[in-house]
Each structure stands twice: as C-alpha cells, then as structure tokens.
Amino acid sequence: YWNDPRASRTYQFEEGRPTPAPPHDSSYTWAGGGYSGTPAAVAEFGGRMMSGDIVPVARFHAMLVPARLNDGHEVRDDGYAIGLGWRTLTDQDGHRRAQHAGVTLGARSALVTWP
Secondary structure (H helix, E strand, O other), rough: OOOHHHHHHHHEEEEEEEEEOOOOHHHHHHHHHOOOOOHHHHHHHHHHHHHHHOOHHHHHHOOOOOOOOOOOOOOEEEOOOEEEEEEEEEOOOOOOOEEEEEEEEEEEEEEOOOO
C-alpha cells in the first residue's frame, strides 16, 4: 500500500524543507484507527461515520460516550473525555465536538467532527 500511486504521501523536514519521507509499514497503527488518506478522504470518512454509512448512527454516538474508571469517574486526558477511539469535549459555542488524531513517520492528521 505504501507504493500505491493513489495513496497519500508522507513528508519529513530536512534543513527546514519538506522532503518525501521514506516508505514504511504503518500497519501497526491500523487497530488504533491509524489509516492513511488524503485530506478529502479523511473528511469523507468523518462524514460517513456521522451519517451511518460505516456504523449505525446510534453506534457512532455510543463510541463517543466517555469510558468510566472503576471508581465511576470519566476517563479524561487534557480536558477531553475519552470514548472508544474518540476524544470529546464541548467547544466555546457549547457544541459537542468529537475528534481523533494521530501521527506516524512523515504524517500527522486530525479529524474533528461536530456530531
């Protein structure tokens, strides 16, 4: 897949300039949502998650419910509640926001949704 001409490209900085990152196997990230895609493909994935095309809408919303510790407290990190693969919070306008972000050699991305 990393030699697929249709795939998104990864870059690194050398002497302050972006250069192609070397090919590498990022399949170890797949279980944690580490997919490779162009910005348009990532945005489409977010829209399809919210519309029920990938999992039913109710299941997507269940993934956003914060996990709870044995003492009943929500699992939280840096002000975010942690669901199943998604971090959630309330934005400055009072709207719920859900996001997933990641990084691998030569790439960094974030998908932010307002479900």
